[in-house]
Amino acid sequence: MNFSDFVWFIIVIVKIIVIFSAVLTVVAYLTYAERRIGGFIQDRLGPNRVGPWGLLQPIADGLKFVFKEDFIPAKANKFLHILAPAIIMGTAIIALAVIPFSSSIQIGKWKINLIISDIDGGVLFLLAIGGISLYGLILGGWASNNKYSLLGALRSASQLLSYETTMALSVLSTVLLFGTLSLYEITELQTANPLKWGIVKAPLSFLLFLITGFAETNRVPFDLPEADSELVAGYHTEYSGMKFAMFFMAEYTHMVVVSSVITCLFFGGWQVPFFSQQYLINSIGQIPAFLLSVISFSIKTGFFLFFFIWVRWTLPRFRFDQLINLGWKVLLPIAVLNLLFTAGVVIYA
């Protein structure tokens, strides 16, 4: 390993640490935001006792989870019971690897940007990882040795399977428009002009992706796997302590991932509206431009995170047959037609 490789290695490690800790902090405070916003929407105040405005609440929650008994039911498959939350949390975090959080800066010969690995098939990678997280749900339900958990897991599996197809098709039509699978390139191609963003070019894809995004993250109105207001939490009924917290954090990490992907595909990612990155670098310097791109990305993603929470406290849940009907009979045909239409536009226009 020569010096140049070594520096690159250090850069990647630093990027991983920065992104990982930033996202986990966001996830911790999402649980706080969820309860606080939920409280406000219901004319309550929400948690406001731990620290100023209740800002230390996530730390208190974390401590509580750590000190709770980590219970494994009798005759449960111990190995799989432990593996399931690891899979679901692991896949949620790995998906962050291909998301471009910022524009790049040139330092010497190194081009640095906040994307852990800019692989060519970033979008494919995301869809594949999303598919693997399904194993976490099914194994969690199956390994608990509880028939209701297993039923809950099967219900989740059929939901995720129905909506993954539509999600892939809606992503595919944006990929057709931009002609690349790399999220960084898609972001660059959208430029700072909002009229060139994915939302304008493919509004229907955006709507489909948003709906399936809700389904993939198991959020209301598609939170049948969990159904926390009437059923006993489905596949993770038999989990307690930190293992339960892993499922919980995975849900919020998924929210961050889906919000980031929506931002990348449809809202110009880290592009600052109306000011192209080149213009910003020339006028205010490289590092402020870089920071501005991070802020731009955070604001856009933050809006969608808020939107997720906002919808959760507004809409009721789908019935199971309505959910499957919507998935297979409505969304899938629309997604296929949308894809065909986009393909036609790409070829003939």
Place this chain on the structure above:
Amino acid sequence: MGFVEKLYIPAIINGLKITLKHLFGEKVTIEYPEEKRTYSPRFRGRHVLKVDENGIIKCVACELCEIACPSFAIKVVAKKSEIPGREREPEIYEIDYLRCIFCGLCVDACPCDALHMTSQHEWAITSRKGAIWTKEMLMERKKNG
């Protein structure tokens, strides 16, 4: 339903508008230990044994409250009174607040207006014995003697 209604999107947007309005709306939470709601003057809280203008207990130990009590929370034992013009006064007057249901029938039953209920309802006990309030504890304390 027309086609637009069947899409549910207008309904969803309406719902989101309503929740957004409430997000910034006035909150109804009363932050309890710092902030307390005002109760009705007829609130039925802990009892008090009234005293007259000379600071002498009004109760004549007729035991009507004990009879009226549906949950057998009151125990009255009478003794011969040394106060001139009085025949009886309570030697023991105890209310067991683990039994009391705060129905107020004892107050209704009292012929001498000697038993009232206050709005106080916040107190803690650490033993079953602590729930039994004696005559001295229940007696009204006049300000400045």
